[in-house]
Amino acid sequence: MSNLSRRGALRLTGGIALIGTFALAGCGRSGDTAATATAEPVDTSPATGTLNVWAAQGDADVLDKVIKPFKAANPDLDVKFTLIPNAEYYTKLQSAIAAGKGPDVAQFFPESQAQFLDPSILQAVPDGLVDPDSFFKSLWDAGVVKDVAYTVPWYAYTYALVYRSDLAKKAGVKAPATWDEMVPFFKALQGAGAGHGLGTDNGWDIFNGQDVAMYAWQAGGSLLSSAGEWTLDTPAMVDAIKYNASFFTSGAADTSTPTFLDAQPYFVAGKTATMITGPWVVGQLDTAAKKDGWTASHVATAPLPAGASGSVSFSAGGSWGVLADSGNSDASWKLVRYLAKPNTQVAQYKAYSSLPAVISAWDDPAIADQPLLDAFLTQLKNTRAFPQVSTWQQVATRLGKEMEAVAKGTETAAKAASNVQAYAESVGTGAK
Template sequence: MSNLSRRGALRLTACIALSCTLSLASCGRSDDTAATGTVKPIDASPATGTINVWAAQGDADVLDKVIAPFKAANPDITVKLTLIPNAEYYTKLQSAIAAGKGPDVAQLFPESQAQFLDPSILQPVPDGLVDPGAFFKSLWEAGMVKGVAYTVPWYAYTYALVYRSDLAEKAGVKAPASWDEMVPFLKALQGAGAGRGLGADIGWDIFNGQDVAMYAWQAGGSLLSSDGKWTLDTPEMVEALKFNASFFTSGVADTSGPTFLDAQPYFVAGKTASMITGPWVVGQLDTAAKKTGWTASHVATAPLPAGPSGSVSFSAGGSWGVLAGSGNTSASWKLIRYISQPSTQVAQYKAYSSLPAVVSAWDDPAIKGQPLLEAFLTQLKNTRTFPQVSTWQQVATRLGKEMEAVAKGKQTAEKAAASVQAYAESLGTGTG
């Protein structure tokens, strides 16, 4: 891929989602109960008219090519695709919605779409449009509020361990299966010649917060209670903060870098020997190494080492929703139904390496034949969604800042957890 990375692009997008200054209903989610009823199914007749589709630059860059068969099969449809830079996407979408000038169909992101999940903003997914069980469970759940689905997953990613297999072989070690095995494994990679065992950037606050949330799940914790209360000042969160800090206190990672933009060059050069990162890396390392085949001979992947409660990660990616004010609801949902088909998601993978949100699409030889993706598939089957509340992005940012302070020895894990809890409680959940 020529773009920096999908995670880098989505980081910019998610940062925009911190603001809820516009009069979107998610700043105090609507009590409209009409959305809890069933929605009229979408028939199989040809799609007609015009659909305005907005999407962020990146995975959607190839969408016109991917949906060409849909347009050919529906000759009376016109799809107008508007691609917006990631850093501006949510801001422009929010503004358009507030002005009543939104598109028919909008791309969203499961990890940061909570503010849009409201019947005054998005239409509920029609009955029978897709099979909810066809998608990775956590991705489907990321679009649900009070039993109503508002989005349909499009592509998926999660985190796994990417490491230098050549150094692991030289050191005579296998990928760690548990937290206890992680630091010794990374030290062994250093002993085999790496500068640091792990490349970890602790300066991306909101995304470091997401990382430590993942560790808290692995420790058996939660972020919200069943009754919607923040649960961040817990022994599990303290354990998660200490686990992350152990990479730095043990010397297998450096608080000064690499930065996110340097992660791949450091990895290829042997300055670092592993990354906890997403699947896009697999397709980019040959380019970073400037050598075709470098990845196949130097890299391996593995599911995340299990904490006390297992090897859980988070789910992220892309999704689609139809705006409440759409002027062509039927055709909009027919397009989303087409994009959700396994064959279409495989076509998207072939065009841009976007990994399918539909589980069965991973059986296609184009994907199944990529051994380095297997760990990501395993991990995607064991993921959770971040809290679907409008203040999560702000809480995650604060959590990331506290995580950095603990890693640098400027704050204890106990005080950091208490600080995050107090901050989260001051914000509430934004659900009214």
């Protein structure tokens, strides 16, 4: 998984809601009812014709290699990939769709695909194409609107705790299991020699806002009501903002550093001792340390500490959808079905370290034999999807800015929650 998965794949979402290319009909999932599809089932005959596939650069870079068996089994099909830089991907995709020149199949990001989940843009996932229960639930839910699924999960990630196990051993402490244990854990690692117990990515933007949203879930809150109204000015959100601020006001984290690109070097150097981050970090720390085996002897992972309502994180990753005006729907869905197979997702992991969205694929020894990934699997089983509304990115960005003021002591958590609620109500949800 790319080290830009957070500020790469997600970075492109920041201005999406401002583009205004699409108006969605009723964004927001209604309950937990299983999604239904309206398309005809897809048979097992060979796919033929030409298939145009668009994806963002990164995890999709290895697709041509990963689908070699699919191409061999479908010799009369010509698959053409167009890989677009992350920062430009959604903008170009939106423009192409609006002009009627979109691809047959397009990659999406479950955490930021809401504006595309509409029958005028995407086809419904055909009946029986895949088993919804084979995926992490929140990833499947992220592609569902009004009980219709529009996307199929491809790869997955979430956040967990990554910490310096050598410093924890020296301090005689175990990974924190609850909110109350978090700051004392950070302080213990500082006492063992770390400059700061926690290294945070201080952009004070959408990513920090998403962190607090995650904490609000842990505190028992929600971001949207069942009626689709913003619920951000709540005791749970206030608790979440206070919890996040405590990392800084306690001195466990610095409000200025590290920034995104500094996070791993700081961690390796001992300037920080903990990260709340995604699984891609596990495969990159040896490089940052310039020493093979450094990670195995210095790092451990754990699920996120539980708030009043448990340990909840968010789900993110990649997904696939077929455009409503695709000229080759049959081949499109056959490719999507192939990409959702456990063996294919294991092949994708081996080629690019993209962790599977299909739960059973995690049983493959290539993944199961890596203990540092265990915490991420545990956490992925307890995740939620961010609100499937087109203005979520704007609201999360505002939440990140409000967090900064609270962390620096210039605003109360209650005021921040009130400000975010007022802002969210002003931009609405983008639903008709």
